[in-house]
Amino acid sequence: MGRTSDAREKILAAARSLIELRGYSALGVAEICKAAGVPKGSFYYFFESKEALALAVIDEHWAAQERAWRQVLAEEVEPLHRLRRLFEVTQAAQLAGQQSCGTVSGCLFGNLTLELSNQTESIRARLQEIFEAQAGLIEAVIGEARARGDVTVADAREAARSVVAQLEGQVLFAKLYNDTQRLGAMWTNCLALLGARTFAEAPIGL
Amino acid sequence: MGRTSDAREKILAAARSLIELRGYSALGVAEICKAAGVPKGSFYYFFESKEALALAVIDEHWAAQERAWRQVLAEEVEPLHRLRRLFEVTQAAQLAGQQSCGTVSGCLFGNLTLELSNQTESIRARLQEIFEAQAGLIEAVIGEARARGDVTVADAREAARSVVAQLEGQVLFAKLYNDTQRLGAMWTNCLALLGARTFAEAPIGL
Structure with missing residues (x-):
């Protein structure tokens, strides 16, 4: 055994x-x-099949990532600070991947979404669940931030989806340019998307 | 012949x-x-090879898309209005694709970035050029909007890259959920990323 x-x-x-x-x-x-x-x-x-293997790879990766996300988002600091830590952890993971295999490999879920979502319904469904779960974790923090008056966003779920979309887009470019520095814009953009109070003093590119 | x-x-x-x-x-x-x-x-x-064919497919698609983008961005309306039209054209193209083949096929360049950029250097280089060209076209409009005081963003190039990243991320989700409605958030998010004057009255999710 x-x-x-x-x-x-x-x-x-x-x-x-x-x-x-x-x-x-x-x-x-x-x-x-x-x-x-x-x-x-x-x-x-x-x-049973290569598809079953792909689902197992996805599940294993999400189990580890969800643990890491929940850990960061449970830290005893202000909600926006936790959210910022999430981006730092994401950037660090991409950098570690680049250092071990020479190239930024991007997000496994994003990669498989663009490669497979139109071909394999079981994989599409699993990836949808994972991205919804990601949005849910971020939505909770946005809700807390809003309750404190730190962000002005109206629909926390919709905002969480936009934050995840921005993250996926920036990770795509980090992969294309093999450069994790590209991920530096994520946090400022996140603040902008949330209508964060601090945004007025720190728009993109400053 | x-x-x-x-x-x-x-x-x-x-x-x-x-x-x-x-x-x-x-x-x-x-x-x-x-x-x-x-x-x-x-x-x-x-x-010469399958790779040469992929490059030809990419070039042909970009030639058509660049023509469409330049046409929209040359319309005689306010800069932000032109930018909005660009998102409308993108959403319409994804909807037309879905109606003709049953699924949202996403962005050819984004799909190939995630599938191939770490394997085929010639394709990576071509896709980098295209995304830089897209950012350049958007940067010019952002520059005009900034000159009018319509947006508060400091670095127009960096902001243009973030707008393209957000677009790619939203198109990824439109593909995953086979739903072009997902693209509706693009414009509000773009305004947020640019620190647009109108943003204060229309944050995400309203």
């Missing part, structure tokens, strides 16, 4: 790396098994 | 549709030729 469980983890880790480097469509099961160092028979013992 | 030129157009059109539906990596030259209804020999007469 120790060995088989190990093989599942190896397949997941190899698939995650290969998907980040080259996307999902171009991958074959044989290649994933070779990178994982496990026999091809093991693959179908753990995963 | 009439026939060969026709074959090139057919290959380009088939490749464009297939890339929008299923991405680039999963496509083979044989499949593209079959969809185009041309013999495989024709392919290599016109294109």
